[in-house]
Amino acid sequence: MPTIDALAERLTQYLTPVQIKQVSRAYYYAEQAHEGQRRRSGEPYIIHPLAVANILANMHLDHQSLMAAMLHDVIEDTGIPKGALSTQFGDVVTELVDGVSKLTHIHFESKEQQQAENFQKMAMAMAKDIRVILVKLADRLHNLRTLGSLRPEKRRRIARETLDIYAPIANRLGLNDVRIEMEELCFEAIYPMRSNMIRKAVKAARGHRKEMVDTISTAIRNRLNEVGVQARIVGREKHLYSIYCKMRDQRKPLADIMDVYGFRLITESADDCYRLLGAMHSLYKPIPGRFKDYIAIPKANGYQSLHTTLIGIAGLPVEIQIRTEEMEAMANHGIAAHWLYKSDVDPANGSQRARQWVQNLLELQKSAGSPMEFVEHVKVDLFPDEIYVFTPKGKILALPAGSTPIDFAYAVHTDVGNRCIACRINRQLAPLSAKLQNGQTVQIVTAPNSQPNPAWLNFVVTGKARSNIRSYLKNQRRSESVSLGERLLNKALSSLGKSLDDIDAHHIHLVLEETGMESLDDLLEDIGSGNRMAPLMARRLLVANRDSDVDLGAFEQSPLAIKGTEGLVVSFAKCCSPIPGDPIVGHASSGRGLVIHTEHCKNVEEYRDNPEKCVILSWDKDINTEFSVNLKVYMEHRRGAVVELASAVNQADASLDSFSVQERDARLSVAHMTISIQGRNHLARAIRRLRHVHGVTKIVRTRN
Numbered sequence: 001m002p003t004i005d006a007l008a009e010r011l012t013q014y015l016t017p018v019q020i021k022q023v024s025r026a027y028y029y030a031e032q033a034h035e036g037q038r039r040r041s042g043e044p045y046i047i048h049p050l051a052v053a054n055i056l057a058n059m060h061l062d063h064q065s066l067m068a069a070m071l072h073d074v075i076e077d078t079g080i081p082k083g084a085l086s087t088q089f090g091d092v093v094t095e096l097v098d099g100v101s102k103l104t105h106i107h108f109e110s111k112e113q114q115q116a117e118n119f120q121k122m123a124m125a126m127a128k129d130i131r132v133i134l135v136k137l138a139d140r141l142h143n144l145r146t147l148g149s150l151r152p153e154k155r156r157r158i159a160r161e162t163l164d165i166y167a168p169i170a171n172r173l174g175l176n177d178v179r180i181e182m183e184e185l186c187f188e189a190i191y192p193m194r195s196n197m198i199r200k201a202v203k204a205a206r207g208h209r210k211e212m213v214d215t216i217s218t219a220i221r222n223r224l225n226e227v228g229v230q231a232r233i234v235g236r237e238k239h240l241y242s243i244y245c246k247m248r249d250q251r252k253p254l255a256d257i258m259d260v261y262g263f264r265l266i267t268e269s270a271d272d273c274y275r276l277l278g279a280m281h282s283l284y285k286p287i288p289g290r291f292k293d294y295i296a297i298p299k300a301n302g303y304q305s306l307h308t309t310l311i312g313i314a315g316l317p318v319e320i321q322i323r324t325e326e327m328e329a330m331a332n333h334g335i336a337a338h339w340l341y342k343s344d345v346d347p348a349n350g351s352q353r354a355r356q357w358v359q360n361l362l363e364l365q366k367s368a369g370s371p372m373e374f375v376e377h378v379k380v381d382l383f384p385d386e387i388y389v390f391t392p393k394g395k396i397l398a399l400p401a402g403s404t405p406i407d408f409a410y411a412v413h414t415d416v417g418n419r420c421i422a423c424r425i426n427r428q429l430a431p432l433s434a435k436l437q438n439g440q441t442v443q444i445v446t447a448p449n450s451q452p453n454p455a456w457l458n459f460v461v462t463g464k465a466r467s468n469i470r471s472y473l474k475n476q477r478r479s480e481s482v483s484l485g486e487r488l489l490n491k492a493l494s495s496l497g498k499s500l501d502d503i504d505a506h507h508i509h510l511v512l513e514e515t516g517m518e519s520l521d522d523l524l525e526d527i528g529s530g531n532r533m534a535p536l537m538a539r540r541l542l543v544a545n546r547d548s549d550v551d552l553g554a555f556e557q558s559p560l561a562i563k564g565t566e567g568l569v570v571s572f573a574k575c576c577s578p579i580p581g582d583p584i585v586g587h588a589s590s591g592r593g594l595v596i597h598t599e600h601c602k603n604v605e606e607y608r609d610n611p612e613k614c615v616i617l618s619w620d621k622d623i624n625t626e627f628s629v630n631l632k633v634y635m636e637h638r639r640g641a642v643v644e645l646a647s648a649v650n651q652a653d654a655s656l657d658s659f660s661v662q663e664r665d666a667r668l669s670v671a672h673m674t675i676s677i678q679g680r681n682h683l684a685r686a687i688r689r690l691r692h693v694h695g696v697t698k699i700v701r702t703r704n
Helices: 004-011 017-033 047-058 063-071 074-078 082-089 091-100 111-128 131-145 152-172 176-190 192-227 240-250 254-258 270-283 325-341 352-367 371-381 405-412 414-418 454-458 463-494 505-515 520-528 534-544 602-607 641-651 680-691
Strands: 232-235 261-267 306-311 317-324 386-390 396-400 420-425 428-430 442-446 560-562 570-572 584-589 593-598 614-619 627-636 655-663 668-677 696-702
Touching: 004 017, 004 047, 017 047, 017 063, 017 074, 017 082, 047 063, 047 131, 063 082, 063 091, 063 131, 074 082, 074 091, 082 091, 091 131, 131 152, 131 176, 152 176, 176 192, 176 240, 176 325, 192 232, 192 240, 192 254, 192 261, 192 270, 240 254, 261 270, 261 325, 270 306, 270 317, 317 325, 371 463, 396 405, 405 414, 405 420, 405 442, 405 463, 414 420, 414 463, 454 463, 463 520, 463 534, 505 520, 505 534, 520 534, 584 602, 627 641, 627 680, 641 655, 641 668, 641 680, 668 680, 680 696
Parallel strands: 261 317, 560 614, 570 593
Antiparallel strands: 232 261, 306 317, 386 396, 420 428, 420 442, 584 593, 584 614, 627 668, 627 696, 655 668
16 A cells, blocks of 8 residues: 655655655545545555556656645545635645546536546646646546446446547647556446456467567667667557557457567667668568657657558568667656656646647637537547648648648638638649648638638537537627618518617616526517517517507518528528529528418418518518429420430529439329529420420429
8 A cells, every 4th residue: 555655755755855845745635535434445545546656756747736736635525625725725726726627516417528628627627737737647547447446337337438539638648558457447337247257368468479570570680780770679568459450450260369469679869760761671571651750740749759560470570669768668658757857847738749739728718618519629639640742832730630621721720711612633633622641732722701610510620620619600690680680670660660779778688587588689589480480579678668659560561681691591492492592481480580481381370470470571672592393293204305405404494403204104204303593584495495495295393
């Protein structure tokens, strides 16, 4: 069992006596605060904070982080207020503790939302001080080590959450040792039988492999002596979870995975790494396409190494990683390597890459609508597989595998993404949904008045792109809803001989209080979105205004003009497919805004005469939007008739969107077509052209 004295002894390696004393003081304070509390296993609770501090001591973290580790559950579990902690240990330690503390005193709709809120708070605290996440990861790692005392379902839930969020974060920060241990413990908790079977199989295979490992090691050692480069040779053991993932994802048997032999060569300088690569390629033949240079282009988490796969003795694959001692430290300890090997590091900052990633988290946080959405974006952002693409000026950008030019545009800058209209990949025009490949050069074409397309959400991969598109569309929808709401309210007021300008601010405020809205724009947005009825709100405003000369029952409907360009808050009903020229009414539908139907559509029959549900509309004179119309064309079987129908639509300056033919009998068939037109006159022109096609007997405009 660890003790504070043993920890203090270890800390003498890199902390001053004064700092060690402060860590000990935090321990005794926590011990007193947790007096009488026990873990599920029956041990005194203080064992947990002490173990977390020991994990951080392995990384050589500073004294403030170790103090926060000792105190990380004090605010949450003992009722000691944040102010008391601040008085005792200072603001820096208290902020670290607050960042790690869980949100247990707030009631959420679901456990998932509680976890999402918790993670969102942690991300905000990380932005102030990167050490928050290191303390949190150490806390989670020790909890995983002691999962045995929990119920199986709780064990699995904690393990699943760790694999979803915490292990990828450890990977993103380069904390390889922490990630591997987390994955192994989670694998054992979720699939105990599978873990046990693979462990036994690996142990048995290790005995058979020993001779081959020794043979390859000797060959590599002899080759190193020939070229005169000093290097450590380390055999690379595959971890149980990574073996399981390969078996599951690649559908390979264990024997195929164990047939690959892995070695790591650790040398002094980057120059020696490339010399060793040449020596290995002259010893065994390399497999084309299996060489990766992460020294020239490091991974997003700072990982650097040369990877190559060779065909060794008896045709067996040999995987070799070549790196320097410093790269080895970075690979295993990631951001913590800065504390391990540099004494002058600024503790709040950590590495530049980690800081950049946290900065990206902050951007996601601002544009996400809810904690659940934020966590969804972060999960996407934690994908370990990456590709590297170039800007036209030669700058390298790392993106998740499967990224598109839209993801690239948002990675360059939010404004570039919002104004993107086209792209060139390796100087060739390409679709915006194209999947980017390693090493491609991507150029984005922008236009000042363009805006994100909702369809982009179907193929973007990065959290930044997804959250920015959603955020833009939300704002766009709000401005459109406010504009439509204002038009509807003014129309309702004009029926009563008033306008919005006639209502003074005090009376608007009274109605806002009554409806629970914060501003007039919020009220107008609600009207435009179809959640509130404009005539009803007009009456409320006039009642609040106590205007006695207005007859509130006198609603003479004057049509509201529809332009067809109102955007997301005006939609055309598919049941009757109205087009310019058709008499129309608008039905205010909650959340959808104004849905436009033809006047005689059966779906608006029940509330056509209710001014609070239905609005009389007219078409704007200058409307030039295209509308889809479904036609049924009855015709005789005749060769070439389909081509003539398509040609007739084209001659009428309409476009053919879809076409299908259904045989009715041996002599007659029916063509179902959807054409795009600009109004009833245009439709009449198209139908006249179709009637002139030989063999056409009847044309009917259909509604769904």
